[in-house]
Amino acid sequence: MRLIATVVLPGATPSILTGVRYSLGLSWLALVVAEQINAQKGLGLLIYNAQSLFQTKILMVVVVVYAALGLITDVIVRLAERRLLAWRGR
Known part of the structure; x- marks a missing residue:
């Protein structure tokens, strides 16, 4: 158990966190x-209606919302990664 806690887990942490970032994306x-x-409500329905009514401004807003959500998720994981890797070095 000590070998796993001191060698294996700290050595695997960067790869694990890279996998987490990739899987969240x-x-x-x-x-x-x-x-x-299959959009019955939410952003999917909004983008479907905007597409059928040729409302490009709404389409762009939804795309920006999707991008912002992905970026926020990536930033959160990067901050967690930075903290875990800094903690590992102690």
């Missing part, structure tokens, strides 16, 4: 695709 992409396929 893919999960946002999957959410956007799922909302576009």
